[in-house]
Amino acid sequence: MLSEVVEALVFPGFLFTLGLGFLFEWIERKIGAHMQGRIGPLVTGPHGILQPIADFLKLLYKEEIVPTFGDVTIYKIGPVLYFLAPILGMLFVPVMGTRAVATFDLDVLFVIFLLAFSALMVVILSFASESSYTIVASGRLVLQYVSYEIPLVIAVITAAVFSGALSLAGVVQTQSNVWNVVYMPFSFIVYIVALMAELEKPPFDIPSAKTEIVAGWLTEFSGRSLAFLKLTKEVSLIFGGGLAVALFLGGPLGPVPADPLLASVAYTVYFLAKLLAVGLLIFILRTAMARLMIAQVADLFWKILTPLALAQLAFVILLRGV
Amino acid sequence: MNACSCNGCDIEIVAALTPRYDAERFGAVLVPSPRHADVLVVTGVASPQMKDRLIRIYEQIPEPKYVLAIGACACGGGVFKGCYNAGQGIDNVLPVDMFVPGCPPRPEAILYGIIKLLGKVKGNRKPS
């Protein structure tokens, strides 16, 4: 029983995800800076690696201003719920081996629910802090959410249908020799684009557009809640990326030595490598694009990505059926 | 924040963020909302029209907050001393922690001001 708790709390669970979250935020800032010819964080820690942690800690002990006219209770508990969703999700992503920490049969559906839950939590949060900016931001959030949710779900379902299993562990097992992405490159692309929309990475960072509506739905948050919200953005990148790895890139599978302990280490290394690859892909795309207008985002998703995802699903069903 | 400035200091502040000077090395990043900010960077002579808005913005920043006055105008009215619509510098509007003189100060001087401010922050550990 103890090893279950340790696994949940320390290794592939809570602390591991947090560490990865800070690491990936550092990678993102560094890559973004270097692509723009800058250096990025340098002073805090070796090559500025401790910069995200320093920002997080600084925000923790800053004063927290709670808007009186907003819905105060949701304003207080909201960030914590929003923070828990991806953390919980990470428990279902197989890291150490084909079985994740807490896998049960229909966890693909549960994972989709978690994705949807964190998106809607953002909308509730932005309504809770009643300022003219956040109301506008929530309008845009809903619009963006509606546009990317359908293709995202279709992409995930395609992978599950093809592997014939509704649990992530099952999907990973069927990919032992050939990764899913070979059969369904389009749904992988759709998944990545939809994930960037969910994480509000440019070109889809309209709800929290820095230059337009101040900080969008983040405007009213400060101190601890802001610290958690920023961290959640990174952690949900890890969760989303982990899902992409599990569904399309064969999870932690790869040539592995026999001895079980060494095997789990090798699995983790594969998983981290693939996760890093997905992360790099997103970071490079993020720096190379301008921000789209909300109407263009809806156009992009409804007119291009959804039919693409459906076509891919049909193709996979045909392939599977025959 | 532009409290009635001629933009000279503003473009030098923005230049301090671009590749050649890159304030992000020290972790200084543009933050879109006062709620997220720690340091309020003010330029300009704080003319009467802008004074009360300057104070309102200052109040929206959570503790511990610092004010960095950049440019001769922010430090003491600068070349516009005596103009009928120009104040005498930011310090009789807000409690200023760090002055960066110069019209406009070079981006290196602005970075030096930020680092000195960081030094000051380390000095008093508990929020003021």
Add this chain to the structure above:
Amino acid sequence: MPKIEDAFKSLGAQIDSSKPGLIILKVALQDLTNSIKTVVEQLGISHLSTMTGLDLGENIDVLYHFWKNDLIASVRVSVPKSNKHASSIVEIVPGAILYEMEVHDLFGVIFDGNPWMDRRLLLPDRYPTDLPPPLLKETKASEIRKAVGIER
């Protein structure tokens, strides 16, 4: 260029030979609008660069500067300080609306027919209405500074 210059001569403008490309046409207050109309319609000079106010002691001169390729032609009108009223030329040159507001803010000349005369363009909200406009010679900058509250 000569065509426009002697057109202006016919309207009675004095041309200062030492400053080429600069024509000043002195006009009485009441036929301001139709002289502007002749400049804009007959001579085809439609670009009004700006309007300048001058405080000359007993009356305020308002100059309308027009620009056409290499010529700056200015129509000059002097408004007595006793009743500072002039007719607005917004119908002829719509671009003049802000310049008139500016001259109104800084010199107090009221342009009848300008839709936004009651609004302020440049002065701070706290500028007291009883204080004379800033650019008149008699108002001292320190007076304004005390009234507007930037000096104790």
Add this chain to the structure above:
Amino acid sequence: MTDNETKAEAGAGLIQYSTENVVPFGPVHPALKEPEYFKLYLRGEKIVDVIPRIGYVHRGLEKAAEQRRWSQNTYLFERTCGICSFIHSLCYVQAVEGLTPYEVPRRALYIRLIVAELERIHSHLLWVGLLGHWAGFDTLFMWVWRDREIVLDLVEAIAGNRVHKSLVTITGVKKDIPEGMKSRIVERIKYLADRARFYKHIVDTESTLLARTRKVGNLKAETAQRLCAVGPLIRSTGIPRDVRADDPYAAYGEVPLDVVTRSEGDVHSLLQLRLDEIVASVKAIDYALEHMPGGPIRLKIPPAIPAGEYATHCEAPRGEIFYFARSSGGVSPDRVKVRTPTMANLPTAIELLKGLTMADVPVVLTAIDPCFGCMDRMSFVNLDSQKQWTWSGEELRQYGIRKYFPERKI
């Protein structure tokens, strides 16, 4: 309608619900983000009237100039605007030189032209970078501003200061361009010309940026002409109005310069136009450097300026800038009038807003993007229901898109 209205009690007369926060805190793009405020009057959906309220950056320069001596004012007027500071001092000095009988040495005229064109390149690069930042394309912003440093280095080598050059005196120039520096300038600005062509390529091909700039806020030539617009704004509608070509000052008479115009009048053509102008400026500087005559660079003149009046104008990066100086023979001026290019472009901005429906307002504002900042605050008065509410520029965008989203084709 968004929740602000439902929150305002109905029928309680003119309810003022506005966060009344005019100053755009958060240095979104500090160089251009100066505070200003427009009041739009609506008849139902259509905007009937627009009232500008600027003056947040009004410091009373013209009054202060009357208390300072002629030569001191060059430093004062240089600081009306940080981005086009040299052109302000140049235009002021030319206005004063018009009053004096002295002849400015030709070498000084050439140096003035070179530094003025360098400042135009710096201002255009700044604007292109900030437009990228405004559209959320930070990479373009960083790259363009990195290249802008080259221009600032050159200007610092010539004049000693990056932003406020303080190079110009009445009838002359303070510092000379030594022979050795010429080759360095030529080689550095050649690199800038290639970068400008590279950015033109990006602006044309990057799909996300194109989506944000093509067909945004197109301005018709007739409106621009009627409202006395100036500079790139009017040149983007096809009218070649440029003081450097029409009424050449400094050495522009002797230096060949091609005036760039486009026809669509939208933000995309403004971007193209400014990048083309950078290339044209580079050519002009090359020519001026080669044909620079020798001789003195300034004259010593007595401080008192003979009585008289003179008006002159120059081509600032954003359009025609106008100076009027009147002297009563004394040591300090009797009256100095300044009209910045953005003041001339403001009526065009207002005219474009009128007749628009609320939905199009933010789109058009990004197009005009006047020098003293983008509109960040607008308050509406609905004449029918007498309700008044204030939205940030962005809330308009949101309202517009939600209202038009179904049938609007971007």
